[in-house]
Amino acid sequence: MRLRKSRSPKGTGKIKGATGSSGSRITGVGGYRPERVIPNSEIVDAIDSSDEWIRERSGITERRFARPDESVVDMAEAASKGAIAMAGIDQSDIDAVLVATVTHPYQTPAAAPILADRFDLRCAAFDISAACAGYCHGISLASDMVRGGSASNVLVVGVEKLSDFTDMTDRSTAFIFGDGAGAAIVSRSDKTKIGPTVWGSEGDSWQTIMQRESWTEFRGNDEKTWPTIGMEGHKVFRWAVWGMAPVAQKAMEAAGVKASDLDAFIPHQANMRIIDAM
Missing domain, CATH: 3.40.47.10 (Thiolase/Chalcone synthase)
Structure with missing residues (x-):
């Protein structure tokens, strides 16, 4: 008795290339600022400073702090809704979610897949830990993903809850940091294009x-x-x-x-x- 060998379908012998677009563009943006406003007068005593000193040194007059029960993902969700609405797409059209943050309190899981779940998405989702440069990194990566063909619409969010990680008695940081979120949808485009990125690290x-x-x-x-x-x-x-x-x-x-x-x-x-x- 001879067993017949099973045969897999023959391919072309060549790996298919990704089918992207010649360009990408930001089709929608959204933002979220917490309701609680913290004026300079509320923090000066703890750092032995004054409203005048802070204004002269930084130009800052106030900042926003999130509620204790308001998370990085909550703020990211609020900003994302605005970006999705402006882009005029359905949330199911999103192919990837990128969240730039250094204040998500969990080492794992990342904030991005949790945010994706808020929109009933099972797409690629990951965090970018690049602090101040994180959002720009996200836009550049999203643009490359769209042009490379791995996504047609990418949700990019920059969000921080720095009030959770600020020493309110530290004169060098207490008056600078605040909380909030910004979001953008990066989509395919054969006309308008996101320009080249220049980036690095030190x-x-x-x-x-x-x-x-x-x-x-x-x-x-x-x-x-x-x-x-x-x-x-x-x-x-x-x-x-x-x-x-x-x-x-x-x-x-x-x-x-x-x-x-x-x-x-x-x-x-x-x-x-x-x-x-x-």
Whole structure:
């Protein structure tokens, strides 16, 4: 008795390429700001400062704090609804969810798949841990996904609940950080296109802005209560002013435009002193 070998269907011998589009564009945006407004007057006593000092040093007059029961995912969901509505798509049309955050309190699971579940999605979903640069990283990755063919519509969210990780007695950070979320839908487009990305990293400056304590330092240590974000303000200022402007110039050169061609310049909103200096 001879057994007949099963045969799998013959292929072409060539791997099919992804079918993307020639370009991508932002079709919708949304934002969420918590209801609670924190004016400078509410934080000055704890850092031995004044409203005038904070305004002069940063240009900041107020910030928003989320409710204790309001999570990163809650804020991301609210911002996402606005972006989806503006894009004019159904939530089922979303092929991937990218969430840029460093304040989701769980090491795992990531915030993105939880957010995707809020919209009954089972698509690709992952977090981006790149702090201030996270949202821009997300837009660039989403654009590449759309152009590469792995997605037609990507939901990108930048969200932070920094009030959970801020030492309100720290003079260098207490008046700067706040909470909120912004979202965008990046979709296929054969006409309007998202321009090229210029990005990089400077790991040698890792101690300039960092979570002061690693999670493992809390194991068996009753003196440590909760991790907070620390910052060397003067170094950050110099780094931002002298580092961001050249990168912006390179981005314009890559896109083939000049500063005079721009209708809007939207920098990272660290504070007004940094923005004005740039």
